[in-house]
Structure formats: structure tokens, C-alpha cells
Amino acid sequence: MKPLNRINDFVVSFATINGSGSASANNLFARVVFRMGVPVSPKNIFPSNIQGLPTWYEVRVNENGYVGRRGDVDLMVAVNGQTLRRDYDSVVSGGYFVYDSSRPLPEDFQREDVVTIGIPMTRLVTEAIDNTKMRPLLRNIVYVGGLAALLDMELDLFVDALHRQYQKNERLAEPNIRALELGYAYARKQYPDTCQLKVQPRDRIGDGIMMDGNTAMALGAIYGGATVVGWYPITPSTSIIEAFGNYTQEFRLEESGHCKAAIVQAEDELAAIGIVIGAAWNGARAFTATSGPGISLMAEFLGLAYFAEIPAVVIDVQRAGPSTGMPTRTQQSDILACAYASHGDTKHPLLFPGDPRECFEMTAAAFDYADRLQTPVIVMSDLDLGMNDHFSPPLSWDPERRYDRGKVLDARALDALTERWGRYRDIDGDGICFRTYPGTHPEKGVYFTRGTSHDEYSAYTEDSATYIRNMERLLKKWETAAKLLPKPEITLAGEDPRLGVIFYGSTTPVAHEVIDHIQQRGCTVNSMRIRAFPFQEEVWDFIRAHDHVVVIEQNRDGQMRTLLINEGDLSPQKLLSVVRYDGLPVTSRQLITAMEKTLAAHGLLVPATSTATGDPS
Amino acid sequence: MTFFRPSFRHPDLQPNAAGFHRRDYEGGISTLCAGCGHDSICNAIIDACFELALPPHRIAKLSGIGCSSKTPAYFLGRSHGFNSVHGRMPSIATGANMANRDLIYLGVSGDGDTASIGMGQFVHAARRNLNMTYIVMNNGCYGLTKGQFSATADKGSRSKQGNVNLLESIDLCELAIQLGAGFVARSFSGDKAQLVPLIKAGLSHHGLSFIDVISPCVTFNNNPESTKSYHWVREHSEATGTFDFVPFRQTITADYADDTVQEVELHDGSVIYLHKHPDGPDITDRRQAIDNLEDHKAQGVIITGVLYLNPDSRDTHDILNTSKRPLNSLTEADLCPGAAPLEAVNAAHR
Numbered sequence: 001m002k003p004l005n006r007i008n009d010f011v012v013s014f015a016t017i018n019g020s021g022s023a024s025a026n027n028l029f030a031r032v033v034f035r036m037g038v039p040v041s042p043k044n045i046f047p048s049n050i051q052g053l054p055t056w057y058e059v060r061v062n063e064n065g066y067v068g069r070r071g072d073v074d075l076m077v078a079v080n081g082q083t084l085r086r087d088y089d090s091v092v093s094g095g096y097f098v099y100d101s102s103r104p105l106p107e108d109f110q111r112e113d114v115v116t117i118g119i120p121m122t123r124l125v126t127e128a129i130d131n132t133k134m135r136p137l138l139r140n141i142v143y144v145g146g147l148a149a150l151l152d153m154e155l156d157l158f159v160d161a162l163h164r165q166y167q168k169n170e171r172l173a174e175p176n177i178r179a180l181e182l183g184y185a186y187a188r189k190q191y192p193d194t195c196q197l198k199v200q201p202r203d204r205i206g207d208g209i210m211m212d213g214n215t216a217m218a219l220g221a222i223y224g225g226a227t228v229v230g231w232y233p234i235t236p237s238t239s240i241i242e243a244f245g246n247y248t249q250e251f252r253l254e255e256s257g258h259c260k261a262a263i264v265q266a267e268d269e270l271a272a273i274g275i276v277i278g279a280a281w282n283g284a285r286a287f288t289a290t291s292g293p294g295i296s297l298m299a300e301f302l303g304l305a306y307f308a309e310i311p312a313v314v315i316d317v318q319r320a321g322p323s324t325g326m327p328t329r330t331q332q333s334d335i336l337a338c339a340y341a342s343h344g345d346t347k348h349p350l351l352f353p354g355d356p357r358e359c360f361e362m363t364a365a366a367f368d369y370a371d372r373l374q375t376p377v378i379v380m381s382d383l384d385l386g387m388n389d390h391f392s393p394p395l396s397w398d399p400e401r402r403y404d405r406g407k408v409l410d411a412r413a414l415d416a417l418t419e420r421w422g423r424y425r426d427i428d429g430d431g432i433c434f435r436t437y438p439g440t441h442p443e444k445g446v447y448f449t450r451g452t453s454h455d456e457y458s459a460y461t462e463d464s465a466t467y468i469r470n471m472e473r474l475l476k477k478w479e480t481a482a483k484l485l486p487k488p489e490i491t492l493a494g495e496d497p498r499l500g501v502i503f504y505g506s507t508t509p510v511a512h513e514v515i516d517h518i519q520q521r522g523c524t525v526n527s528m529r530i531r532a533f534p535f536q537e538e539v540w541d542f543i544r545a546h547d548h549v550v551v552i553e554q555n556r557d558g559q560m561r562t563l564l565i566n567e568g569d570l571s572p573q574k575l576l577s578v579v580r581y582d583g584l585p586v587t588s589r590q591l592i593t594a595m596e597k598t599l600a601a602h603g604l605l606v607p608a609t610s611t612a613t614g615d616p617s
Numbered sequence: 618m619t620f621f622r623p624s625f626r627h628p629d630l631q632p633n634a635a636g637f638h639r640r641d642y643e644g645g646i647s648t649l650c651a652g653c654g655h656d657s658i659c660n661a662i663i664d665a666c667f668e669l670a671l672p673p674h675r676i677a678k679l680s681g682i683g684c685s686s687k688t689p690a691y692f693l694g695r696s697h698g699f700n701s702v703h704g705r706m707p708s709i710a711t712g713a714n715m716a717n718r719d720l721i722y723l724g725v726s727g728d729g730d731t732a733s734i735g736m737g738q739f740v741h742a743a744r745r746n747l748n749m750t751y752i753v754m755n756n757g758c759y760g761l762t763k764g765q766f767s768a769t770a771d772k773g774s775r776s777k778q779g780n781v782n783l784l785e786s787i788d789l790c791e792l793a794i795q796l797g798a799g800f801v802a803r804s805f806s807g808d809k810a811q812l813v814p815l816i817k818a819g820l821s822h823h824g825l826s827f828i829d830v831i832s833p834c835v836t837f838n839n840n841p842e843s844t845k846s847y848h849w850v851r852e853h854s855e856a857t858g859t860f861d862f863v864p865f866r867q868t869i870t871a872d873y874a875d876d877t878v879q880e881v882e883l884h885d886g887s888v889i890y891l892h893k894h895p896d897g898p899d900i901t902d903r904r905q906a907i908d909n910l911e912d913h914k915a916q917g918v919i920i921t922g923v924l925y926l927n928p929d930s931r932d933t934h935d936i937l938n939t940s941k942r943p944l945n946s947l948t949e950a951d952l953c954p955g956a957a958p959l960e961a962v963n964a965a966h967r
Contacts (some may be wrong), residue, residue: 278709
């Protein structure tokens with residue numbers, strides 16, 4: 001078996017134990033690839049546990065810019081005894097298996113189609129490092145050094161990266177560099193010309209960045225002017241709040257040391273959303289971040305905010321359900337729960353960012369939408385998008401951009417009114433009424449906010465006609481929302497009307513790759529990335545224009561497909577479902593297989609023999 | 618219930634120090650049952666706000682769900698109000714307070730709304746020591762759903778239908794003291810002379826002022842064997858001692874030579890003078906306050922008045938060290954870092 005021979009196009013997986021500090025070492029590797037100008041995508045596949053269980057960190061290197069997860073492993077760095085067998089078996093034929101040779105491999109590890117590379121990581125560290133506490137951490141750096149040698153990467157780039165990482169604590173850089181050099185020297189000496197996978201410098205990054213979606217969302221909330229946060233810890237959303245807290249220390253401190261934001265860790269998600277609604281009712285921009293179980297708990301309050309028309313920004317970093325599900329695994333399975341959260345006739349605008357730049361942009365914009373529409377807006381992220389680093393265009397902020405605080409009457413505007421003001425009177429015909437903040441005016445603009453049925457002046461009513469009038473106006477507001485929210489991103493490959501593909505969120509990079517692949521097989525694929533709910537005319541036009549439309553998503557039941565069929569009154573036969581929902585970031589290889597199968601079944605593609613093995617380029 | 622309120626007011630009625638008349642603090646007509654204790658509490662709230670000369674539009678009144686939570690419609694008609702969802706008033710109040718620390722927050726709730734469905738929210742609002750006045754209109758039963766026992770119903774209390782409550786009762790005041798509320802009091806809707814100054818003191822206190830007001834449900838829980846009936850409470854209650862509340866704007870002229878008077882100055886400069894029994898507890902001591910409650914309970918006596926007071930209490934804003942300016946007054950210029958810092962953010966992610 002010929003060993004794999006590839007430049008800037010392969011997958012490395014690090015099999016380690018969680019809580020051992022390996023993630024930061026693995027990230028060091030990914031970052032250096034990135035700094036060499038080669039697109040890269042790390043995926044941290046970790047258990048719902050703090051210490052001691054198996055974890056994998058998968059890095060895809062791809063100079064063609066396919067930064068979705070590919071699937072399969074070309075080079076395995078195996079340092080977890082618990083999973084050694086499984087890791088060994090998972091390497092593709094022709095791949096490489098790097099292990100800690102301080103202990104010999106079991107005798108039955110005899111694959112002939114895999115190149116085995118032993119680096120005595122533990123022994124090297126034990127011999128060279130006196131500090132016993134640091135040894136386990138530095139062992140991780142040893143294999144990074146070894147990889148640098150095997151993949152022909154310049155050691156200096158790693159040394160620079162370590163200096164940057166330990167800027168504030170230079171003392172720590174030195175032993176790390178030492179460990180790095182140990183691994184590098186060993187692999188170079190023992191395994192010259194062994195590995196035919198190489199990373200070579202390119203210029204394919206431009207001004208791009210590597211950032212996780214949660215950090216980008218925290219910044220979006222800072223830039224969007226959020227001042228009140230109600231939250232309850234839940235994986236995978238917690239790091240949004242932590243990052244927001246850290247950024248308030250950088251961007252929101254007054255000279256006196258007081259903070260221009262209040263972050264309240266609530267007793268549960270019910271209180272978290274209550275805090276957001278109370279604050280927004282009182283004129284502050286407020287948000288919460290949560291995941292599926294939190295959305296379930298917030299449902300009642302979301303209905304109140306819908307009916308009483310109070311802005312709220314909710315970020316849902318989705319994870320694998322139902323129930324507690326797989327808390328550290330990813331999914332797009334809260335689509336319906338969020339779209340229609342709460343009892344009675346309710347629906348909520350949703351935003352679907354596809355990369356960290358959009359996480360930033362859409363989170364900031366969500367505050368404008370919520371204020372303008374006076375309703376909760378839910379930004380739909382997921383664990384993959386939120387917690388993994390993604391290759392993304394840089395964040396930017398238009399200096400001309402201004403907050404849209406929506407229809408709010410201040411004291412002067414109240415004084416200027418010539419007719420009686422009513423909190424729920426639709427003056428402009430867009431379904432959106434004028435509101436006031438408490439404390440604005442000594443005599444005018446006071447109203448009583450309630451979740452009970454109310455008339456135009458916010459007085460309690462059980463009058464059927466008044467109730468219907470209000471519910472109909474909320475529908476008109478819904479139409480206004482569709483016009484306001486981000487339009488879908490449509491890519492037309494040609495005139496052929498047979499096949500359209502719809503996808504959204506973290507599926508984006510993989511979907512692009514899959515579509516390229518299908519096109520190379522001679523099938524024209526037009527695509528649409530949905531960016532918001534309610535759906536706009538463009539969404540319906542795209543669907544109408546195609547004979548078949550495949551909806552790719554990461555849940556079992558095809559929730560986006562259901563939502564489209566329901567909202568657009570579409571024929572279910574027209575929308576085909578391709579789903580992956582195993583909890584891991586969706587891979588292009590899985591998706592290509594699934595797509596080919598679905599397309600072949602509908603006569604849109606000649607059945608493939610075996611195409612889903614290589615890079616479509 | 619009354620369907621009509623005369624608009625006529627006696628011409629000699631005097632405005633308060635801020636120029637408002639009592640009617641400026643009134644609300645809509647009550648739709649509660651005739652004789653409901655809650656209506657008396659509403660009137661006490663109106664009197665307290667009037668006497669304190671609070672600008673009505675600077676008060677925000679909040680509630681959950683239930684008979685008690687309907688009452689914000691019946692007082693302070695010139696204040697913004699928020700009738701939220703069942704048991705969730707404290708979180709709405711928390712958010713509202715975080716958004717604007719300069720308003721006065723008055724939350725009303727019931728025993729079902731607070732001691733059952735909203736227990737978690739109540740507990741944590743107290744723990745945060747949110748700067749608000751939290752009044753529970755406590756009738757020991759669910760009025761709107763026709764009289765089921767609530768979690769504050771006393772063990773052994775008998776309802777109108779003859780059912781006996783077999784479960785332990787929750788003492789919200791004792792909980793509030795344990796949890797860090799800075800001002801804790803209990804009163805009776807039938808004792809306006811005590812209730813009005815209590816509410817005034819609560820409104821002046823910095824931090825969470827919790828006032829549990831026993832308020833008989835005349836329709837479902839006012840039979841003589843009910844421990845939340847007018848009759849029972851009148852027979853079995855005892856005030857901690859009379860007290861005077863002196864708002865900070867007023868000059869103190871009274872001469873309290875009596876050494877049983879305990880003087881407690883509040884955050885805003887108001888003073889409470891408590892006329893203690895010579896061997897009564899020090900109500901600024903948490904342990905003594907709880908012992909006092911338990912001692913009376915053991916004797917079958919409902920103790921009313923100020924039960925606990927921490928004049929140095931720090932509210933949520935103090936704890937979080939938030940801006941002294943209301944957060945809802947901050948503008949884009951205060952909040953948005955602008956384009957330039959993003960360059961550094963991007964650079965750190967390359």
C-alpha cells in the first residue's frame with residue numbers, strides 16, 4: 001500500500017484525554033497552519049465531562065478552502081491508551097499513525113496499510129523536564145513538535161506562536177519551546193522522509209481570521225449595545241457570556257471602575273429570559289444565551305414577549321437533543337421549538353449565521369431587529385459554529401452605522417402628540433406600534449403591560465373583535481419582519497431548473513463542498529442559504545423555480561423542511577430531505593454519499609460507483 | 618366590587634410635598650370580591666406613595682399572576698405597570714432594575730405566586746437583594762381557582778369547604794431574612810395604621826424590602842377555623858412594637874428619651890424609630906430576628922411589624938459594580954467601541 005502523498009490537503013486527528021491540556025496544543029498546530037496561509041478547520045470533539053474521558057481534535061488542512069469537516073483520518077496522533085485500538089483502526093488506508101512509543105504498541109497492531117511512527121513523548125518529557133506538574137501538558141507539545149518535523153513545517157513558526165501565546169507570562173514559553181524542540185528533533189532524526197503529507201506556505205487566507213462563533217457573538221452583543229444580560233450556565237452557550245464579561249472589562253469600564261453592563265447569573269433559564277424582558281421593557285438592550293433545554297424553559301416568557309411586544313435577544317447555541325441529549329454534541333434541532341416557542345399562536349424571527357463574521361454581524365443586528373419589531377429575536381447557532389474555531393472573513397463595523405431603537409416616544413414626542421396615544425395602536429400600517437419607557441413623562445405615555453388580551457390602549461379585554469384585531473395586526477408585523485431581516489444568499493450555477501439545494505448555519509462550508517462535488521458530476525445545482533425566518537419572497541421564488549429542492553440540515557426530522565412546507569403551504573413531495581444528525585460536525589463525505597443517494601433516487605444523478613473518497617478538487 | 622368611583626374630591630384636600638393629590642396615586646376600579654383584603658393593601662400603597670410624595674411616573678409596579686397580581690391595575694394609575702407571568706415577577710423586576718436603577722420598583726405578588734410557582738424567583742431576588750419593595754398579599758389559598766390551599770396555609774388550618782391543610786406552611790419572612798433581604802416585615806391588611814408606615818419604610822430602604830401582608834380571602838378562606846381569616850389574625854397577632862417612620866425630608870422633632878427606642882437610619886437618610894419591648898430582640902440582628910419569629914410561632918402568635926432590618930444592605934447594582942448612570946440612558950457613543958478596536962480583535966485571531 002502506497003502511503004498517502006498530499007500537500008495541504010489532509011486530515012489530522014489528535015486522540016487525547018479531556019482535561020489534559022491537549023486542546024490548546026492541538027490548537028497551536030491549527031493556528032500555525034493558518035499562519036502559513038493555508039485554510040484550516042479544527043473541530044474539538046469532546047465528551048460531557050471535565051477530566052479523564054476520550055476526546056478528539058480533528059484538523060482539516062485544505063488549501064482549496066474547503067473548511068468543513070471532511071470525515072476520515074489521514075494522520076492520527078494517538079496518545080490516549082483507552083482508545084488506542086479504535087484510533088489505530090480508524091486511520092484510512094495509506095495513512096499515518098503517530099503514537100507515544102514510551103510504551104510499545106500491542107502486538108496485534110499489525111496493519112500493513114498504515115505507516116506507524118513512534119515518538120517516546122512521555123520519556124522525552126520525563127528526561128528533560130524536572131517540573132512534574134508540567135510534564136503532562138508538555139507531552140502534548142512534544143507531539144506538536146514531532147508533527148512539525150513530519151509535515152515539514154518550520155519550527156520557528158511554532159516558537160513564534162508560543163511566544164505570542166505566553167506574551168503575558170514569558171516564563172511559561174521556555175519549557176514549552178523546549179518540549180517542542182524535543183519532539184521536532186526526535187522525529188526529524190528518526191523519521192526523515194517518512195511522512196508524505198506536507199504543509200507548504202500559501203497565500204490563501206487573505207485578511208481572514210480564525211475565531212469561534214461564541215466569541216464573535218459576544219463581540220456582537222458588545223457592539224450592538226447590550227447592557228443587561230440574564231443567563232444560566234449551559235453548554236455550549238456559556239462561553240458567549242464569559243467572553244461578553246471579558247470584553248466588558250476591555251470596552252465597558254468607566255474611569256471609576258463601574259461597568260456599563262449588568263450581567264446577572266440567574267437561578268434558571270426562566271429567570272434569565274425574565275431579566276432580559278424586564279430590562280428591554282425598561283429601555284435597555286438585553287440578551288441571553290442558552291441551548292435547547294433553556295429554550296424549552298423560556299417558552300412561556302417568549303409568548304409573553306410576543307404578545308406584550310417586548311424586544312428580547314436570545315442566542316440559541318443548539319446541541320444534540322432531545323432532553324439532555326448529548327450536551328457536547330452539535331445539532332440544528334431547535335428550529336421548530338424556536339420558531340413557534342410558547343403556547344397559543346406565536347412565532348418568532350430567527351437568524352441563521354453561517355460563520356463567525358455573521359455571528360458578530362447578526363448578533364449586533366438582532367438588537368436592532370428586536371427593538372424595531374418589538375419582539376424576541378432568536379439567533380440560531382450551534383455547538384460546532386459556537387465552540388470551534390472557524391476560518392472567517394474579519395469582523396468589521398461601519399462607522400456610519402447607527403442603532404435602530406425602533407418606535408419609542410420620548411417626553412418631547414409625547415408632548416408633541418395631537419391625538420390620544422395608544423400602546424397598541426398601529427399608526428403606520430406596518431403592524432408596529434409606538435412604545436414608551438417607564439419614567440419618561442410625568443403625565444403622558446403610561447400604560448399597563450400585560451400578557452392578557454388587551455385593546456389598543458393596553459386595557460384588558462375579552463372582546464372577541466378586539467382580540468382578533470390585535471392578532472391580525474401581529475401578523476401584519478410578521479410581514480414587516482420578513483422585509484427587514486437578512487435575505488437568503490442565492491447562488492445560481494445555471495439555467496437548469498431541476499435541482500435546488502437549501503442549507504443554513506454551520507452546514508455552510510460542507511454544503512459548498514458537496515455542491516461543488518455534485519456539479520463536477522455534471523449536475524447543475526443552484527443553492528440557497530437561508531439566513532432568516534420569517535421567509536422572504538426570495539425563498540419562495542427559489543423554491544418555485546426548481547423542480548426538486550433538497551434541504552440539508554443537522555436534525556432527524558428535517559425541521560427546516562417542515563417549517564418551509566408549513567409556512568409556504570408547499571407540497572411535501574417537492575422538498576427532499578438530506579439530514580445528518582449524529583451529533584458530530586457534519587462531514588462532506590457523509591453528505592456526498594447521502595446527497596448522491598437522494599439525487600439518484602429521484603433520477604437527478606446517475607448512481608455513483610465510488611466518488612465520495614477524495615477531495616472534489 | 619364597585620363599578621363606579623365618584624370623581625368629586627373635597628376641595629380642601631391638600632396636595633403632598635411634590636404637589637400631587639392622593640387621586641394621582643389611585644388606579645382603576647377594583648374587580649376583586651367585596652371586602653377582599655387586597656383592596657385594603659392597595660389603599661395602603663396609595664397612601665404610602667402619596668405621603669412619601671413620590672412622583673408617580675418614577676414608580677414601576679410589577680406583578681405575576683393571581684388575584685394579588687391583578688391589583689397593580691387598582692393603584693398608581695400614573696405609573697408604568699407590568700403584569701407578567703405566574704411566579705416570574707422577580708425576574709422581570711430584576712431586569713427592569715438593571716436597566717434603570719433610578720426608578721422605584723414595587724412588586725406585588727401572592728402566596729401562590731411567590732411561595733409555590735415563583736419560589737425560585739423569590740428566593741433569588743432576595744439573595745440578590747434587589748432594590749425593590751416586594752409585597753406578598755398572603756391569603757393562604759388560590760383565590761382565582763376557587764380556594765385550594767397554598768404553601769403558606771398553616772398546617773391544620775381548615776378551609777371553608779372543611780378541608781384541613783396537612784402540609785407544613787412556608788414562612789416567607791423567615792426565608793427572606795435567611796436569604797439576605799435587607800428589610801423584612803409582616804403586617805395585616807386589616808391594620809392600616811401599621812401597614813402604611815411599613816410600606817413607606819420599605820420603599821425608602823435600599824435593597825430588597827419584603828413585606829408579607831396577611832390578607833384574608835373573604836370568599837374562600839375567611840371562615841373562623843382558617844388561620845388566614847380576619848377573625849383568627851385579629852385574635853392571634855401581636856405587633857413587634859410600635860414604630861415611627863421619618864422620611865429623610867422631614868425634620869425630626871420628636872424626643873425619644875425612652876431607652877427602649879431603637880433608631881435605625883436607612884440608606885436615603887430616613888429614620889425608623891422602633892419602640893421595643895425592653896427585652897425584645899434587636900431587629901438588626903439576623904439570628905435574633907429569626908428566633909423572635911420562631912418563638913412567637915411556638916406560642917401560636919403571628920408577629921407583625923418590622924422583623925428584620927439591615928441598614929447597610931448592598932443591592933444588586935452595588936454587588937455587580939454597575940455604572941451609576943441608568944444603563945438604559947447610555948447611548949451608542951457610550952456603548953459601541955467603534956471600528957478601530959476590531960482591528961486588534963482580528964489581529965489576535967490570526
